[in-house]
Amino acid sequence: MLKSVDFRAFIFVSGLFIASVIAGFLPLIFASFIAFGAVTVMSRKLVSSGSQSSRSHTIAITILAVVVVAILTGIGLGTSKLLHESNNLRPLAKEITNILDSANSWAPDWLSELLPEQDELLSHTSNWIKENSAKISHAGIATLKTVGYTLLGLIIGAMVAVNSAIKSNNRGPHAMLVFAQVRRLYEAFWSVVGAQIKISALNTALTAMYLLIYLPVVGLHLPLAKTLVVVTFIAGLLPVVGNLISNTAIVLLSLTHGFLVAMSSLAFLVVIHKLEYFINARFVGERINAKPFEILIVLIVAEHLIGVPGVVAGPIFYAWLKVEWARADLALPAYTGPALIETHTEQPEDTARNTESANTESATNASGKNASGSPAALAKE
Template identity: 40%
Template sequence: MVGTLVLVMLQGLLPGLLTVCLGFLLTRWLAARLSWLPQGGPGSNRAGSLAAALVMLSPLLLVALALSHSRSYILAAPAQYRELLDFLARTVLELRLKLPPDIAAQLPEGAAEIQRTIAGYLAAKAGALAVAGRVWLAGLLYAYVGLLIGALAAVRARGRSHGPLAQALTLRVARLGDAFRQIVAAQFWIASFNTLLTATFLLAVLPLWGMRLPYTPALITLTFIAGLVPIVGNLLCNAVITLVGLSVSPTAAVACLAFLILIHKAEYVINAKVVGQRTHMGVWELLSVMFVAEAVFGPAGLVAAPLFYAYLKKELEAEKLV
């Protein structure tokens, strides 16, 4: 299992692994809800087959619907975020001009060099996104293939009894799936909660005050995607939305920061109850693991760290080592 998980990280197969788990759990969940369907005969599993078909076909229907209404936005998503990063770089460079004179005068002289460093980093990331279109589509393809594998595995035929190796692997895959259900499913609802409140703030509350932020659709999408990464994703969203608010006015930046702090105070309570209690992980543990994983595997390590660490703790707890 350790070798498999390391291979997944080294070969960039994390989206596939996550969607395998997602497809498996979704199919099992739907099959349980469709258990009232009559069975066709010995060995037949109509509920499972229908659930697997729904899981496999639903993404295709959603993509077709999305392409018919917002084709340019989906296909040009990397370009949208490239423009956003360029916009943030310009905002950082113009920080003194955006702030009130009294506050700008208090900035140390060395702040200009820090501004140039941050802007250069953002511009470099924007340049990398300029050629990310093919990688973006390849990632979606890997994710869909993983969904197919998970759905098919959930309704596989159960035949003869398995040997010791197969039994041990089945047990460990079940533990990994349990960790995924606890971590990712909980984080999905937390990210959805954050995204709903952020969209309400950006699309309804700010316009009431006569303020509209540029790149609002990209910011809402970023809030959901980054929200799937515990703690660090929230900090990233806070920084980006506040910087974009600063490009409009200092008042908009303060309003964004205050609202986001309010959201994440509520989110910390949810996180502590939903994730912490289920997985017995402290915030310090999660941050430490995410820090090391990001240093070794890059951004993918941030996503994988909570899942892999939760699985590791399950294995250690099963052996009564922790």
């Protein structure tokens, strides 16, 4: 059985992790894991510790860490800029108007009556923006905080990687247990993220072939197609629900070319989703020994308890929990005792009678032994 101190270390670190997710530090944690992993892997491959002095080794790893942080920051800012430029409100509002105009041409009369007119839609949109201006401003501030936390996470992860590479571990036993749990959380993160990156890359490649190759060949140009490809990859990093986000956007924008094109897009995406279901079961399931329905349950519970951050952190925490559970099972000794459910139990009267007989027989044997082995008996003989 696992030692109680090891279990307490798991409870302590898991409590810190959940509290950090609730407090909004998830971007910082994930960014630090990414930077730490990138610097660690690249330093092992590019920096040789045996052929350099300690000082030059430290300088080389530090420079490498700075380069990695700069590259990761550039990738993040570039992706954010691409999404910002491609998803401003004017093109999106225009496409919504085109969707409504297209729907009026093929939708039945009862459905057309339910759809809002263009002027009515614009009026409702303008009023909503005025009424929720404070929330929109708060969302902008929250976005800036997320960017700041991400940058801090990249720096912290790189600094931890540099410190681990140039200094030996001189931690106490309790600190070692805590850092061991953090390490397992880090490994669970890469287990889930690594599998999801492969799945999302395959899904994005197939979606790009459909949006950027197949549809233009047949004479259909879907609006914001390149943006949809980027959204497909980013949303695909979320297990299960990521596909729902990207698929909904693709089907809605396909309505600009009519109902049949939207149904064609939906059929194509359903095929991809079924393919991804088996791939997810293989990639993610093999890495964390979990079925897709387990991941879905975790997502539902985590979203209900924490919200959107729970959807992101839930699978990683579950993978970590599965690892700790497996370690606990291996540490337990094999159960060799009686069956947990007895098929036959003695009645109380039988038990008392058997106990009394056993006590009488034991007393008789003991008295005989004492009589034959006593000094008086030996003298008589």
